[in-house]
Amino acid sequence: MNEHVSSGVDGAHPTGDVAGVDLRCDNCGAALVVEASARTTRCPYCASPAIVERPPTPDRPVPAFTLPFVFSAERATELVRAWLRSRGFFRDPKLRTAVIDEMRGVYVPAYLYSAIARSEFAAEIGENYLERETYTERDSNGNTVTRTRTVTKTEWRTLHGRRSSYVMDILVTASRGLANAELERIEPFDLRQLRRYEPALVAGWLAEEPTLTVAACFELARGEALASVGRALAAFMPGDTHRGLRHSTTLQHESAALVHVPVWILAARHDPKKPPVRIVMNGQSGEIFGLAPLSALRIAAVIGIVVLFVVAVVFYARYRGGVA
Numbered sequence: 001m002n003e004h005v006s007s008g009v010d011g012a013h014p015t016g017d018v019a020g021v022d023l024r025c026d027n028c029g030a031a032l033v034v035e036a037s038a039r040t041t042r043c044p045y046c047a048s049p050a051i052v053e054r055p056p057t058p059d060r061p062v063p064a065f066t067l068p069f070v071f072s073a074e075r076a077t078e079l080v081r082a083w084l085r086s087r088g089f090f091r092d093p094k095l096r097t098a099v100i101d102e103m104r105g106v107y108v109p110a111y112l113y114s115a116i117a118r119s120e121f122a123a124e125i126g127e128n129y130l131e132r133e134t135y136t137e138r139d140s141n142g143n144t145v146t147r148t149r150t151v152t153k154t155e156w157r158t159l160h161g162r163r164s165s166y167v168m169d170i171l172v173t174a175s176r177g178l179a180n181a182e183l184e185r186i187e188p189f190d191l192r193q194l195r196r197y198e199p200a201l202v203a204g205w206l207a208e209e210p211t212l213t214v215a216a217c218f219e220l221a222r223g224e225a226l227a228s229v230g231r232a233l234a235a236f237m238p239g240d241t242h243r244g245l246r247h248s249t250t251l252q253h254e255s256a257a258l259v260h261v262p263v264w265i266l267a268a269r270h271d272p273k274k275p276p277v278r279i280v281m282n283g284q285s286g287e288i289f290g291l292a293p294l295s296a297l298r299i300a301a302v303i304g305i306v307v308l309f310v311v312a313v314v315f316y317a318r319y320r321g322g323v324a
Contacts, residue, residue: 044102044104044106044177044206044265060209060210061209061210061258062197062258063109063197063258063259063260064196064197064257064258064259065112065194065195065196065197065257065258065259065260066107066194066195066196066197066198066201066202066259066260067189067190067191067193067194067195067259067260067261067262067283067284068193068195068201068262068284069105069205069262069283069284070262070283070284070285071264071281071283071284071286073103073105073264075286076103076105076264076266076281076283076286077100077103079281079286079288080100080266080268080279080281080288081100083279083288083290084096084098084268084292087292089298095268095270095277095292098268098269098270098277099268099269099270100266100267100268100269101266101267101268101269101276102266102267102276103264103265103266104206104264104265104266105205105206105262105263105264105265105283106205106206106207106208106262106263106264106265107202107205107206107207107208107260107261107262107263108173108174108175108177108178108183108208108260108261108262108263109173109174109175109208109209109210109211109258109259109260109261110171110172110173110174110175110183110258110259110260110261111171111172111174111214111217111218111221111256111257111258111259112169112170112171112191112256112257112258112259113167113170113171113172113218113221113224113225113254113255113256114166114167114168114169114170114254114255114256115166115167115225115251115252115253115254115255116164116165116166116167116251116252116253117164117165117166117167117225117226117229117249117250117251117252118162118163118164118249118250118252119162119163119164119165119229119233119247119248119249119250120160120161120162120247120248120249121160121161121162121163121233121245121246121247121248122158122159122160122161122244122245122246122247123158123159123237123242123243123244123245123246124156124157124158124159124242124243124244125156125157125158125159125237125238125239125241125242126154126155126156126239126240126241126242126243127154127155127157127239127240128152128153128154128155128240128241129152129153129154129155130150130151130152130153131150131151131152131153132148132149132150132151133148133149133151134146134147134148135147135148135149154240154241156243159237159238159242163233163236165229165232167225167228167229167251169191170221170224170225170228171183171187171188171189171259171261172217172220172221172224173212173217173220174210174211174212174217174258175208175210175211175212176211176212177208177211178263178265178280180220182280182289183261183263185280185287185289186263186280186281186282186285186287186288186289187282187287188285189261189282189284189285190284190285193284194259197260201260202260207260210258214256217256218254218256221256222251222254225251226249226251229247229249230245230247233245233247261283262282262283262284263280263281263282263283264280264281264283265278265279265280265281266278266279266281267279268290277290277291277292278290278291
């Protein structure tokens with residue numbers, strides 16, 4: 001697959017000062033802005049206490065929009081507890097009684113990306129048809145008989161074409177503390193609730209400045225955009241089936257707006273000898289993501305049971321064969 005991205009980015013981002021205290025995590029690099037009366041001493045992303053005050057950055061970008069929190073800390077805690085109890089059998093059973101610690105509501109910076117995609121594509125399109133065929137087989141008495149059956153066959157033809165489409169509502173992280181893969185796992189956010197940014201909207205909450213460069217965020221967005229175009233082209237293909245879809249796509253008239261998205265970030269401490277489980281939650285929908293640890297004991301027990309069952313079956317088969 002050949003993919004091309006046009007150069008140049010449309011739309012500048014406003015800059016200005018945001019009232020508050022500027023803090024930086026020396027461990028993960030998160031850049032937080034909090035109210036002067038609400039300084040934090042522990043990073044919400046990595047739980048590191050290495051938080052220091054830093055000089056304000058006069059040219060830092062100001063978000064264009066904010067998505068407000070819907071869930072309170074109490075409701076978020078209830079949802080996380082239910083999520084921990086619902087983990088599968090092979091997960092560490094101590095998760096059910098884990099202590100939820102260091103819960104923080106953070107307005108995470110993200111870029112909302114859009115572009116026009118122009119694609120040239122080629123694929124083989126399959127049209128199914130039914131055909132009756134004759135075949136021979138032996139019946140229960142050992143006689144050769146001739147039968148007929150209906151089979152589905154596919155006629156293939158080559159298709160080339162061009163397609164233009166809008167790519168909209170691609171949301172990518174601008175934070176080093178929240179990986180894009182984590183953000184994807186708790187999407188979607190309800191973008192109908194976007195509000196023009198005002199400092200009052202994030203008052204009392206942790207708000208992070210972008211810690212990824214604009215160029216890095218655009219690369220993330222372009223990757224998601226091209227994947228979206230590929231899925232749209234696959235759905236666009238005519239016929240009953242298709243194969244070998246290839247496309248060369250150019251993204252034009254790109255634009256991105258900096259947005260604050262609401263995320264609950266917390267740690268679940270299930271074992272004092274092990275690191276806590278990091279959990280992130282969509283502050284609008286309650287969608288949760290976290291890497292719940294596996295239980296080595298339970299996995300080993302199941303493997304042992306399966307092995308014993310196989311050995312028993314083999315032993316029984318040999319015993320029956322010997323008796324016969």
